[in-house]
Amino acid sequence: MTEEQHSAAMREFTRVLGELTAELDPAGGWFGVFLRRDPEGLAVCFQGRDLLPWDVAEALLQDFAALHGLPAAERVYGLVREAYRVAAASYDARPGGRQALLDQLDVMIRERQYAAVRRRRLTGSTEGSPSAAEDSAGTGAELAWAEDDLRRASARCAELRRRLEALETAVATATAAAATAGAAGAVPGTEPDGAHPGHTRAGQAASRDGRTGSSAGAPASSSSG
Template sequence: MTVHQQAYEVGAFAQHLRDLVARLDPGRGWYGVFARRDPAGMRSCLDGVEIPPWDVVESLLADLAALHGTRFAEEVSVRAAALYSASAAAHDRRPGGRQELVHRLELMVREQHRAAERLRGPAPADPVALAWARDDHERATARCAELRKRLAAVAVPEGWLRSEGGEGP
């Protein structure tokens, strides 16, 4: 994959993501939560600098379904999934991409452990705090699995498998 192809793949998903959030209310739903909790992170995803975790995209699609109907959101999700996969693969295969994935996985494993500790500790009096701890743990767990899958995909050189047209070793 050329640098131009990589930039195209990442840019196509970023544009799709911008089009998606343009249909959402930035003050409500998950989009509002993400924008308040990590505005810089959300901006870098919309700009194509970072690839958001898939659970974030799913949450934005849930917001879309709430506002515009499940059928419309399902249609948008098909294209989103295809663009996301291509974008993540392109992002991960660029120079330093694998090392970035390793670093993110290390951070996310720590986040997963912190969230698990919050769940194992004394139950918070506030049910909202408990719900956030559960959500944080579920998201961290999903993100660890996603990062491991992306790392496994990067570990195999492009064209290595016979099914990809390469001769292999």
């Protein structure tokens, strides 16, 4: 995929994303949460310099459904998902894209592990603390965020694996197509230089005993006397 195709795919997704968020309340719902928790990261994605995680896009679609109804959200969902699929494919096809996916996956696996440990710790402290009743509100909120972080990290691991699989399939398909095109371009029954087996090019005739040109096979001159 060319740089122009990559840019066009990212522009299309950011356009669709912009139209979606224009219909949302920036102070409420998941959109408001993301703006408060990571405004810089969200801005980078809205500018097309990074790809928004799909779980975040899905959460924004949930906001849209809450405001405009499920039928409207279902219509928008297909547009957003397809724009995301094309943008992800182009983003991952960049030089170094596969390694970037592997690096992101490694980070998300660690974040998932951290979120799981944090959830277990919060669950244990809630159950075992003598003052659990007093702290239930604060601990409950922390636990809810830990569970959300765990769900999102798990979803991102799955999405990154899907993107890796899609990238590897695309690379394999392109490689096979190139090999097929190369084979189709070759003339059947020719040597690598284009000559047919058993034949030689004009002016390059060679005898079996290694002599070349018109002297090949000519009788040796006899000396007189």
